[in-house]
Amino acid sequence: MNKEGKFDIIHAHDWLVANCAKALKDAYDIPICATIHATESGRNSGIHDETQRYINDTEWMLTYEATEVIVNSNYMKCEMQRLFGLPFEKVSVVPNGINMNMYNGIEKDYDFRRKVASDNEKIVMYAGRLVYEKGVQHLISAAPKILAGYNDTKFVIAGKGGMIDELKAEANYLGIGNKVYFTGQLSYKDLCKMYKSADVAVFPSTYEPFGVVAIEAMYAGIPTVVSDIGGLNEIVDHRNKRNEVICRKCKFNCRFCTFCII
8 A cells, every 4th residue: 555555445345355454444444344245144044163153253343344245136235134133224236247149150069068968858957056055956856857857958067166065966866967067167268158058057055145147047048947046036037927037137038947946
């Protein structure tokens, strides 16, 4: 700051920089604007150990020290008020967005699709971190029911995370290991190709502050199935009059899935 000159505001993202932001605020008398993307309590369905308690307390300190708190959904605004007792007017909702050019020049690539599924198979895809709160385990648990009604289905799981070995073991235990394909982390271009190749996108989160992937999937023009939870509830309408889902942010429509995944 001594080199660049006086700044007007400190923008702190999440608890990891909370102590640094407070130190700068106190040293230079500059207000903090804090963006809270998710909470420790939400990710873990409560606070269960001392590490989680420390993170939760640090989150509270950051929101207390901040002049303004930004969240990405009305769900998260309510969570800020419930967990930390923040005044209604202190929290502003700024929804996330996507790159509207992400699919420019990308159409359904059949050679790319054949890397994960046969031509006769319908692809049910998931994209995101392989962690408990993203609910991938529920999709795999539901897969036998889907396969019983439509055997030519391939479940494509795109992403990485600590649950990957557990999820693979679950698929094998259910006898559907050959029907579940784990891609690992995809490049941005390959992820766009995957969206364009899929027939259905499923995001069965148990905790989701917003859910950018749902907008990406709908923008790709594929049916999108989500949990009725968190910010996803604000993005996807369940079956409107024209049997479609609508992104309330960009107003993009796509046909809703005609069979129940979860």
